[in-house]
Every structure is written in C-alpha cells, then in structure tokens.
Amino acid sequence: MRTFELRAVMFTCIALAAIVPSAASQYMDGWPLDPRDCEGLTGRFNCVPPPVPGDVLYYVTALGGLPGGSGHSVPRAINNLGQVTGDSSVGDYHLEAFLWDPVEGMIGLGDLPGGSHLSTGMAVNNLSHVAGGSDGAHGWEAFFWAPETGMIGLGTLPGGSHTCEGRGMNDLDQVVGYSWSGSGQQAFLWDAEHGMIGLGDLPGGQFLSVARDINNSMQVVGDSSSEDHLWEAFIWDPVNGMRPLDDTGGSIYPASAYAINEVGQVTGYTNTGDVFLWDPQDGLINLGRPDPDDLVAYGRAINDVPQVVGYAIRPGWPDDEFHAFVWDAQHGMRDLETLIAAEIDPPYWLLLRYASGINNAGQIAAYANGCVLTPFVLGDLNCDELVDEADIPALLLLLVDPDEYAQTYPDCPGEWAGDINQDGVLDPADLYALRDFLGCAPSADPGHYVPPDHVSPVP
Numbered sequence: 001m002r003t004f005e006l007r008a009v010m011f012t013c014i015a016l017a018a019i020v021p022s023a024a025s026q027y028m029d030g031w032p033l034d035p036r037d038c039e040g041l042t043g044r045f046n047c048v049p050p051p052v053p054g055d056v057l058y059y060v061t062a063l064g065g066l067p068g069g070s071g072h073s074v075p076r077a078i079n080n081l082g083q084v085t086g087d088s089s090v091g092d093y094h095l096e097a098f099l100w101d102p103v104e105g106m107i108g109l110g111d112l113p114g115g116s117h118l119s120t121g122m123a124v125n126n127l128s129h130v131a132g133g134s135d136g137a138h139g140w141e142a143f144f145w146a147p148e149t150g151m152i153g154l155g156t157l158p159g160g161s162h163t164c165e166g167r168g169m170n171d172l173d174q175v176v177g178y179s180w181s182g183s184g185q186q187a188f189l190w191d192a193e194h195g196m197i198g199l200g201d202l203p204g205g206q207f208l209s210v211a212r213d214i215n216n217s218m219q220v221v222g223d224s225s226s227e228d229h230l231w232e233a234f235i236w237d238p239v240n241g242m243r244p245l246d247d248t249g250g251s252i253y254p255a256s257a258y259a260i261n262e263v264g265q266v267t268g269y270t271n272t273g274d275v276f277l278w279d280p281q282d283g284l285i286n287l288g289r290p291d292p293d294d295l296v297a298y299g300r301a302i303n304d305v306p307q308v309v310g311y312a313i314r315p316g317w318p319d320d321e322f323h324a325f326v327w328d329a330q331h332g333m334r335d336l337e338t339l340i341a342a343e344i345d346p347p348y349w350l351l352l353r354y355a356s357g358i359n360n361a362g363q364i365a366a367y368a369n370g371c372v373l374t375p376f377v378l379g380d381l382n383c384d385e386l387v388d389e390a391d392i393p394a395l396l397l398l399l400v401d402p403d404e405y406a407q408t409y410p411d412c413p414g415e416w417a418g419d420i421n422q423d424g425v426l427d428p429a430d431l432y433a434l435r436d437f438l439g440c441a442p443s444a445d446p447g448h449y450v451p452p453d454h455v456s457p458v459p
C-alpha cells in the first residue's frame with residue numbers, strides 16, 4: 001500500500017514538474033551570471049552562499065507596458081496595496097504615467113494638454129492617487145491624479161515659469177515637489193484646499209530647493225543650497241519650517257534626502273556618496289555601499305520597518321554597472337540580484353539595476369524593466385513565518401494536489417517557497433531537502449517517508 005501511494009505521489013510530482021519552466025541558461029558570452037554559482041564564478045559577481053530554508057527571497061512579477069508601446073516600463077514608487085506608478089512608452093518618443101495594480105494590471109493616466117505626450121508618475125499614496133510631472137502648454141508641470149478627477153495640473157509658484165514637478169505625496173493628498181518661482185527653484189507643498197505654497201530654502205548659497213517626499217505627519221524632506229554646502233538635505237514641518245536634516249557640523253553630512261517614512265526616518269545619500277539612514281533619535285547613520293568598490297550608492301526609498309532600497313554604481317567593463325540593493329539592520333546592504341528565487345525564463349535578476357520603491361509588506365519596485373519583487377520565506381509552506389515540521393505535510397500537499405493546497409493556504413506562495421533546493425523546479429527532491437534540513441528521519445530511500453495521517457496523497 002505504501003509503495004502504491006508513493007508511486008502515485010511520484011507520478012503526480014513528475015507531471016507537475018513538467019509544467020514548471022526549467023531553469024534558464026545562466027550564462028552569457030561564456031560568463032556565469034548567477035552570483036550563487038560559486039563554482040563557475042570568474043569574479044564578475046561576488047559569490048554569496050546559497051539560500052537555506054528560513055531565508056527571505058523574492059519572486060518577480062513583471063509589470064509589462066502600456067498598449068501601443070515597447071512593453072517597457074520604469075516604476076518610481078509603490079504603495080502599501082502593492083500598486084505601482086511610473087512611466088511606460090506609448091509609441092515613439094512618447095511616455096505616459098501609469099498606475100499598475102496587482103489584479104487590474106496597468107492603466108495609462110494620460111498627460112496634460114499641450115506640449116508633447118510625456119508624463120511620469122513619481123508617487124502613489126494608499127488611496128491609489130498619483131502625483132508626478134507632465135509636459136503641458138507651459139512646459140513641464142506637476143500633476144495630481146485620482147480616478148474621480150483625472151490628471152490635474154498644479155500650476156506653479158507665484159511669479160514663476162511652469163517648470164515644476166510633483167515628487168512625493170502622502171495619504172492626505174498633499175503633494176510636494178519643486179517649481180521655478182521669481183527667486184529661484186523652490187520646494188513646494190500643494191493640496192486642493194490651499195493650492196501651492198513655497199517652502200523656502202536653507203539660508204546662504206543660492207536660492208535653490210527641491211522637496212522629494214512627505215509623510216502623513218506633514219514632514220517634508222529634500223535638498224537645498226545652503227551657506228556651507230552646495231546641496232544639503234533638509235527637513236520641513238509646519239511648526240519649525242525648513243532646517244538642515246543634520247546640523248551636527250560633521251565632515252560627513254546628508255547631501256540629498258529622497259524619502260521619509262511614517263516614523264520620521266529618512267534615507268538619501270551623503271556628500272561622500274554613501275547611503276544614509278537618519279533617525280530622529282540616533283541622528284545620521286552611514287549605511288555605506290553594497291560593495292566597497294562601488295563608486296557611489298543612493299538611498300531612494302524607505303519603509304516603516306525600516307528597510308531601505310536604492311542602487312549603486314560599480315566599476316565595470318565596458319561600462320560601469322548599476323546594481324539595485326536592499327538594506328535592513330539584520331543583513332546590512334545586499335545586492336537584490338543575490339536574493340531572487342531560482343529563476344525561470346527570463347532570468348529577471350539580470351535586470352535589477354535600480355530599486356525605486358519599497359512598501360510596508362517589503363515589496364520592492366525595481367527595473368531595468370519594470371517589476372515588483374515580493375518577499376517570501378524559503379521553506380515556509382504554510383505561511384506562518386516559521387520553517388518547521390508542519391511545513392513538510394504542506395509541501396507534500398502542494399506536490400500532490402496544488403488546488404487543495406491553494407484552498408488550504410490561500411495567498412501563500414508555495415510554488416516559490418517549496419523549491420527548497422533552488423533548482424527552479426518543484427519536485428519530490430525538495431521534499432527530501434526540507435526533511436534533511438529539519439533533521440527528520442533518514443530520507444536516502446524516499447520509500448521510507450510515510451505521509452502524515454491527515455494528508456491523503458492519492459486523489
């Protein structure tokens with residue numbers, strides 16, 4: 001009986017394996033490209049240890065592009081619903097802002113009347129509203145978009161031309177960005193009730209400031225020319241106005257602030273080309289660069305955990321290379337391409353040049369071509385955030401009856417979490433690998449494995 005059951009399991013698993021795409025070739029021009037391919041490495045990538053159960057990896061969802069275009073998209077922000085904004089080509093020389101939803105897919109947001117057909121989404125809040133910039137009758141202009149209003153031009157600061165862009169937005173539909181005003185380029189804050197107001201600039205130097213993000217406490221961050229520095233990161237709020245983000249006078253200081261989270265932590269880059277995390281209590285923390293050889297690294301987005309994402313520029317041949325990174329306190333800086341689940345065709349980690357957004361679920365917006373990276377725990381088949389013996393029957397169920405698995409563990413990405421040996425194929429070898437990892441009874445002979453009573457492997 002046991003032999004019969006196991007044969008049934010094996011048959012089911014072979015059938016299942018046949019519909020899983022096999023691992024793509026991971027060589028290009030004879031170079032091994034997988035950073036986990038330690039045996040074949042020739043120095044192009046740093047070798048990293050292969051992942052083990054319990055590690056957090058990411059699977060990739062391609063965003064595609066708007067109809068009529070090349071299928072290319074550049075994501076620039078992601079909200080806590082997993083919705084993404086950015087721009088996508090819609091024919092020669094035309095780009096259009098988009099909103100991408102995990103269920104609905106990508107829709108174009110149009111562009112402002114006049115000028116070229118050019119628009120880009122820079123921020124998306126948790127109400128699914130978008131802010132960005134578009135070419136209109138008076139040049140590049142900040143916009144606000146909501147399903148009810150469509151795309152609205154935000155105008156300009158008094159006395160200015162219309163070169164203006166929305167860079168950040170919070171859940172109060174307040175937009176920040178920059179505009180040319182009579183006295184120079186100035187950070188602005190806009191909402192529907194008050195219109196656009198200038199936030200001023202740091203004293204000294206030129207009259208120049210840019211706002212890049214705002215949180216729900218109305219804290220705004222960006223950079224400005226100051227007395228001491230060509231560019232220096234600022235923080236602004238309605239009570240205190242604009243002030244330097246870091247006023248300790250150190251030789252290393254935050255030169256540009258790109259994002260602020262809901263607890264007031266800020267990321268960007270320093271005057272030395274390193275990523276920083278600024279914390280209201282701890283002040284400036286230099287996060288460095290993903291690799292010591294990197295020329296420069298930029299922090300672009302931060303969630304409330306906090307995790308920081310961005311990209312680094314690494315010396316390469318024939319050109320310098322861009323590498324997307326993620327930082328957290330436990331692991332430090334890591335190249336995102338080393339954290340992608342064993343792929344499938346095409347090998348998306350090849351395309352992870354830039355990371356531009358991260359939400360509170362840890363989902364990351366990245367490109368060369370637009371994609372969302374969703375984290376999962378390798379080996380956590382029942383999605384309780386632990387890897388233990390309870391995951392063995394769950395993996396067995398996935399192998400034997402994927403439909404039943406999906407009903408039992410809805411929204412649990414078992415097809416990714418179950419590829420324990422990371423060979424790009426889900427099959428019984430993963431079951432044995434998980435048992436080995438957990439130190440279960442010997443599994444050299446698969447016939448010795450008896451499924452738990454409550455799992456029926458035979459349909």
Ligand SMILES: [Ca+2]
Nearest residue numbers: 112114116135
């Ligand atoms: Ca236009």
Ligand SMILES: [Ca+2]
Nearest residue numbers: 202204206225
């Ligand atoms: Ca100034």
Ligand SMILES: [Ca+2]
Nearest residue numbers: 380382384386
């Ligand atoms: Ca588990």
Ligand SMILES: [Ca+2]
Nearest residue numbers: 419421423425
């Ligand atoms: Ca496998």
